[in-house]
Amino acid sequence: MGVIKQQSINSTILIYLGFAVGGINIVFLFPHIFGDEQFALTRLLPEIAMIMVPICTLSSVPTISRFFPYYSGHLKDKDNDMLTWALLATVVGFALFVTGTFFFKGMIINAYIENSRLFIDYFYLLYPNVFLFALFGVLESYSGSRHLSVFPNFLKEVLLRLLTTLLMVIYYFKWISLDTFFWLFSLLYGVLLVALLVYLRKHHYLHFTFRVSRVTRRLSGRMATYSLSLLGATLFSLLAKNIAPLILASTKGLGDVAYLVVVTYVSMLILIPQRSISAIGLPVLAQAWKERDMKKIDEVYTKSSLLQLVYGLFIFLIIWLNIDSFFRLLPEGYSQGKYVLLYLGLARVIDMGTGLNSQVLATSRFWRYDLYSSVVLLALSFPLNYFLIHDYGMIGSGYAELISIFVFNLLRYLFIWIKFGLQPFTRDTVKAIGVALVAYFGTMWLPFMIHPIFDIAVRGALFAAIFVSLILVFRVSDDINSTVYTTINKLRGRK
Template sequence: MGLVLNQSLKNTILTYIGFGIGAVNTIYLYPFFLGATYYALNNYILSAAAIIMPLLAFGMQNTLVKFFSQCRNDKEEDQFLSFAVLVPMLLSIPLLLICLIFYNDISAYLSKVNPIVKDFLWLIPFIGLCMAYFEIFYAWARVQMHSVFGNFIKEVGLRLFSLIALVGVYYNWISAIDFIYVTAVIYFIAFLATMFYAFYLKKPNFQLSVPHNSKDILVYTFFIILSGGVATLLLDIDKLMLNQYIKIENIAYYSVATYIALVISVPSRAMHQIVYPITAKLMHEEKHDELNDLYKKTSINLQIVGGYVMLCIFVNISQLYEMIPKEYGGGILVVFMIGLSKYFDLILGNNNAIIFNTKYYRAVLFLGVVLVLLTVVLNMIFIPMYGIIGSAFATLLSITLYSLAKLMFVVKRLHLYPFTNQTLYSIGLTFILFVLFYFWQFPLNPIIGIILKSILVSIAYVYLNYKFVISIQINEVIDNLLKKLNIVR
């Protein structure tokens, strides 16, 4: 766990810095500088790009991680890396041509309720392609066990440049419309930076030959496209469907709420970057006991860290929304529903990494396709009835069912189980502290009130988790920190 803890800690710190910048952007700069309409338009474009990204990447970002460890020499590594970069490029060309041919029909359908989106739809495939190749070259770096730089670009760089662009809107250096185009440029720069870093780690020696295990790679890649599509659709389809039923400004209100809830998933995102290749290696070497131990450790550690983040968000949510324009206030219930879905997914540890590195992953992916269809149907039912609250409920139900299905698959098929008694203790502690702290607040400035309540929650949460030894690894980290500070010996 040394390498995992080291890079996970760095990734977590970077990710939270990025989310801190993103919080400033989301809670203040976007609503006040950009306005609800263009903020919603920007989110709609990025969500649509994220949905087509797995298809444009052809699943190679995950395929790289799974199969790179099976390369036996430098020549095979060069063949595989070349294959991973060139195949998505070749396959993207006909897809983009199809979009171009049917552009008028597609744009007419997507802009039926909100005509403002029509002139910007061409940015979706451009940004999607940048996202795709960013992920491919990020995976290139990760298989070399270097995950921090890509994580910095993804979590900090993108948001920092967006902040600078938003300041530019405020000072009239650029217009709100210009900001949409600047966002596309930012994603292009992120792709280039990650590509050059990947080439720095391992100099490319591109070859046109096909890897010896190309059949296995292509079959796996096909299902990874389904997997990536399912995961992204479950995350972003709600924003696209909101555009089809209600005014585009509601996407802005929904985006603020979902962004706040997504902070809960940061520890999982950070740890996943380094745990994924380690999981692939353990499964390839058939080390079942070590894998089961890693599964339990990632589950309880993510539950404690993620539970702390969720608790701080939930108990402070009312005061947090006092800092946002009043029209955004309907998103509080969205935060709770999306937050709970993220928390449940979080406590499954490296569940996804296990599934995507087993021969049984296909069945779960097909189940995911069914759940995407369920999400679409639920959104069609609940958005017209309840607006953004209906969309959040549809997402909560769909993601929870999908996470439960993946958990049952790993338990039944692989005989791996992430939960222990500590899992129940952690849930109990989190719930008790939520009840104690949610129903009162400091009658002060919202920022001061949030800080004071968060301090009290932090002290209580850390003390109780440490006292009851919910996680041995986290207790060891605290003990080492106390020793360095000369508080204990």
């Protein structure tokens, strides 16, 4: 866990920095510079691109993580053809996507023309969004397999949001038109892509060869089967997790999407540690399965669950303690998302607390179960979102998310327990939940103070002080304790 812990800390810091910049964009800039529909469109385009990535890459992103140890263990870097074929697969996948959009163009227009005309007007911007997003995803996965995950995280989480801020400022001063803004916004991943290519070349990891290696000849059948199976799994999972804005845009209009975007963004703060831990843990798990090191797999699974639960509870409860003050900072109308955020937050905590179950399955011999459970997720999420949004409006998306994520993670948890005898929960899990409840009830009694920002700062600081102190005193996580005390000793040593 040493590699995971160190890189996850660095990545998490970068991701939080990026989310801070993104928070400024979402809370203070987008709602005040753009109308609700224009703001919603800036969220809808990247979310659709995210859903389309598995198709456009032909699921080569998880395939790189799964099979890279075989390439690195048997080939010199200059003979490693994995990246070449992954990028070619992306070009082919993107061509399929473009063909599909032309084929289904009439259906798309009919679904959105009445309530979301702006989306139809700018539909063509999906093409650069999807293509650049997909290429970056392939290179990001390749970098992660090389244990170089920090810089791609910086590009995706920090630089992207800073460039978005810059674009908004330029648009605010009327130096560019709305059309130009949306065009430049859709090309931002191109900047990230070039930067990552330069980075990989600097580290001498950027090699292309069209000569089919012996590893590719030996594993091509297995990789093709794996990729096509995970294509469905990843697509179903992304559809399930991003379907709510699409249904809202079609049935209620882009206005409600803007409100949902804000609360979804805030709830995603909870998942930040998961993103860094999973990105670093995936190649470690792949290597452990290759070596049949069940002790390492159990260690990663258990520790990732505890670390993610501690982080998830901490972030979720800070958000919920300050929810009313947060909505005072936004234009009127956004507070409609308050209880949507509650249910989304609970779903995120459940997802965090069950650890790297998806990564454990995806790198194991039972990787097909990743597809089956994702089908279940979509089979639950789509009808739940459709009917609950129709009956209850935006809050229906919160209900749907909580129910579907709970069932989804329960199925994976039970499968891993039955097949491998692994389950991530320990006494420390109970201690983490107890600490979180004590810190929450010890802070919630504070009255509102003067100004929302001051209120958030005071309430958040008190909660953090209680929570962190109890985590350390009761030794909930040895990783957290060792990290904190090592940092303190380093700071003392510099004095």
